[in-house]
Amino acid sequence: MKSVFKIVVVLMVFASVVSCQKNSRPNYQFMPNMYEPVSYEAYQESDAFPGGVEAQLPAEGSIPRGGHMPFEIANTNDGYQLAKSSLMSPLDSTQIDRLRAGQLYDIYCGICHGKKGDGKGTLVKREKILGVPSYDDAGRAITQGSIYHTIYYGKNAMGSYANQLNEEERWQVVNYVLELKADLEK
Amino acid sequence: MKKSYQSLEDNPTNNMIQVIYRHLASKIPYLGLVILLTFSTSLSAQEGDPVKGKTIFNTNCASCHNLDRKMTGPALRNVESRLEDEQGLGRDWLDKWIRNSAGLIKSGDAYANQVYNEYNGTAMTAFPQLEDQDISDILAYTAEPAKEKVVVDEVTSGGGGSSEGGISSKLILGALAILFALLAIALILVRKTLNRFAEEKGIEAAQKDKSLPIWKAFVQNQFLVLVTVIFFLLASAYFVYGYLSQIGVDQGYEPVQPIHYSHRIHAGDNGIDCKYCHSSARVSKHSGIPSLNICMNCHKSIYQVADETQQEGMDEYGVDYNAEIQKLYKAVGWDEAEQTYTGVTEPVKWIRIHNLPDFAYFNHSQHVEVAGVQCQTCHGPVEEMEVMYQHAPLxxxxxxxxxxxxxxxxxxxxxxxxxxxxxxxxxxxxxxxxxxxxxxxxxxxxx
Incomplete structure (x- = not known):
């Protein structure tokens, strides 16, 4: 009987050691000063900023390197109409990269608008998001300017994609959407 | 005896009958309402088909309107009868509004301007392509009574069924455990009785030799001791080496995040591309944690998960997905009732899982864009992970x-x-x- 008791004790100790391995906390580090950066890392917490968030928006009016100029048209109905009638794509035919635009479209737009732009993306088919219009919708009659305005600010239930696509990528997508629209109208 | 048994059996059946009656009773007025409403619409215009209306509504209207919730535009349940009762406006006004709301506002119509201003000057898209019949169908759909009660019933009954399944599997396991315990006890008892028989009959159980105990023999054999010591040294070196070499390796690290986000639902079931949310993986060193406005791209309109999803979350993972969406709304400062941002936000303290030490440089864009490496190559089957964990040792x-x-x-x-x-x-x-x-x-x- 004594040996049984011993075996049980050993098994229990083993089980408790094994169960102590927790995946909810990170492992030990050897010499962490080689691991932790001295400078700020992305998303680091810091007392220097309000809310303790190190990731901050750039100051208003700052222009990123690479020459993306600020978008001047306002996020209003008038701004939308202005963009619809007057805003033109800065890309000429040599700068249009259909392959890349298609990839970007499939990632960011196709999930709702559908790969063909008919408003039947995966999320619409699964009835998660409803009311996505087809690009050839007569009442909307989208133009390149209105598409850009919508990508930049969002419209109705659609959010802004200004932080996921940069200016050049947005115009590439606009061009791709116009192509899809033309295909749908055929 | 028989009587009590019978009465026991009678009771549940009685209850069952009552339940059925209650459902029927609650459905009769609904049915009446449906019939009434269909007749009332058929009196004022062409008869609308609510089923077709639902399809038209979902493709054209649902981006801004919900039946029972304010979205970009107002809730539309019973819009026709409400307009009639509250504003005295008929179907012709609705037709004009739907086909060209901007024109109606410009014409100076009082109620049109009131609605326009109430919704902060959001212009409703014109739908000139909708026929009279289409609009009738939509209105028939909006006139359908809310189905909430039925949904709740389904959810509770579904929950009962699945929890029963859990109980039954536990029962089986428990029964097996008891069975094994009984077997063990039986064996011990059998051994005891056999020993007693042996004693009574005067038979001595096989006697142990009085030779050297095994451990003494072992100690005396020096070669064996040497081999064992070497073996133990090697084995412990192996384990010590293994322990030391996993220091600083976080493979399998699976922290509890402040908002339970299921990659399984988003990337797996719904097939959203990784780069939709982690867009900076394309262009920068970091694959960023998406900011909450990206969540709101969809969750502005997805304010609760489907009932089956909710049930699955409660049963299998113990997570209330709808409560997690509310956490998102709180953090991003989204007022659901008013459908506006309050401006009061609180940053979510996501816990970083994949973290290379500072002395190693890694660039996401180089791997994702230039090399075209799939995210899963390093991050594992993320689309199947309910809780994100580190797949690779890094x-x-x-x-x-x-x-x-x-x-x-x-x-x-x-x-x-x-x-x-x-x-x-x-x-x-x-x-x-x-x-x-x-x-x-x-x-x-x-x-």
Whole structure:
């Protein structure tokens, strides 16, 4: 009987050691000063900023390197109409990269608008998001300017994609959407 | 005896009958309402088909309107009868509004302007393509009574069924455990009785030899002791080495995040591309944690999960997904009732899982965009993870292994054609691995 008791004790100790391995906390580090950066890392917490968030928006009016100029048209109905009638794509035919635009479209737009732009993306088919219009919708009659305005600010239930696509990528997508629209109208 | 048994059996059936009656009773007025409403619409205009209306509503209206919730535009349940009762406006006003709301506002119509201003001057898209019949169908759909009660019933009954399944499997396990315990006890008892029989009959159980105990014999054999000591030293060295080499390796790290986000639902079930949310993986060193406005791209309109999803979350993972969406709304400062941002936000303290030490440089865009490596190659089957964990060890050996095995796509890359040709000649191969292009040089990652 004594040996049984011993075996049980050993098994229990083993089980408790094994169960102590927790995946909810990170492992030990050897010499962490080689691991932790001295400078700020992305998303680091810091007392220097309000809310303790190190990731901050750039100051208003700052222009990123690479020459993306600020978008001047306002996020209003008038701004939308202005963009619809007057805003033109800065890309000429040599700068249009259909392959890349298609990839970007499939990632960011196709999930709702559908790969063909008919408003039947995966999320619409699964009835998660409803009311996505087809690009050839007569009442909307989208133009390149209105598409850009919508990508930049969002419209109705659609959010802004200004932080996921940069200016050049947005115009590439606009061009791709116009192509899809033309295909749908055929 | 029989009586009590019968009465026991009678009771549940009685209850069942009552339940059925209650459902029927609650459905009769609904049915009446449906019939009434369909007749009332057929009196004022052409008869509308609520089923067709639902399809038209979902494709055209649902981006801004919900039946029972304010979204970009107002809730539309019973819109026709409400307009009639509250504003005295008939179907012709609705037709005008739907086909060209801007025109109606410009014409100076009082109620049109009131609604326009109430919704902060959001212009409703014109739908000139909708026929009279389409609008009738939509209105028939909006006139359908809410189905909430039925939904709740389904949810509770579904919950009962699945929890029963859980109980039954537990019952089976418990029964098995008891069975094994009984068997063990029986064996012990059998042994005891056999021993007693032996004693009574005067038979001595096989006697132990009085020779050397085994441990003494072992100690006396020096060779055996030497071999055992070497064996134990090697074994402990193996385990110590294993323990030391996993220090600082966080494979399997699975922290509890402040908002339970299921990659399984988003990337798996709904098939959203990784780069939809982690868009900076395309263009920067970091694959960023998405800011909450990206969540709100969809969750502005998805304010609760489907009932089956909710049930699955409660049963299998113990997570209330709808409560997690509310956490998101709180953090981002979204007022559901008013459908506006309050401006009061609180940052979510996500816990970073994949973290290379500072002395190693890694760039996402290089791997994702240039090399075209799938996210799953390093991050594992994220689309199946309910809780995100670190799949790969992220050790140097692991990096180098991949660099040795992965062929670089050199085709169609005019910029590097010459160097690719020369390297191919040098190594005598058609396809170059990342290692052959210098992917093992120390300075590539450590500087």
């Amino acid at each position: 050790t140097m050996g692991w990096c180098i292994n991949c660099h040795r095995e992965t062929n670089v796509n050199v085709e169609g890359n005019a910029y590097y054609t010459k160097i690719h040709d020369e390297l191919s000649k040098k190594y005598g191969v058609d396809k170059l691995t990342a290692a052959q292009m210098g992917g093992l040089e120390c300075g590539k990652c450590h500087y």
